[in-house]
Amino acid sequence: MPDIDLTTLTLGELKTLQMDVNKAIETQEERRKQEAWAAIEAEAQKLGFSLADLVEAAGTTGRLPRPPKYRHPTDPSLTSSGRGRQPGWFKEALRCGRSREDLLFDRE
Secondary structure (H helix, E strand, C coil): CCCCCHHHCCHHHHHHHHHHHHHHHHHHHHHHHHHHHHHHHHHHHHCCCCHHHHHHHHCCCCCCCCCCCEECCCCCCCEECCCCCCCHHHHHHHHCCCCCHHHECCCC
8 A cells, every 4th residue: 555645635635535535445345245245146046046035035124123122021022122113011011100211121
């Protein structure tokens, strides 16, 4: 990597350099994603599937589920990420005088 004396550059030259570096980073990241996708697609084909078939079969939307933030006070199998509509048990617990902090998942 060439040594660049940044102190000798003007503000405009520094901003241009910054934009060039950001573009180079984006290009590298996109290239790596494409390489990863191709490698995964090739592996899926070795197993007799297309990657699209596997993604569809998994039912993924491209977003990972959020970890639980809240837990039902008496039934720990009922949890909520705290996003979206509040579950009925959560609303009921609040109506009965519990606080959000009482329902936090990590609380023991």
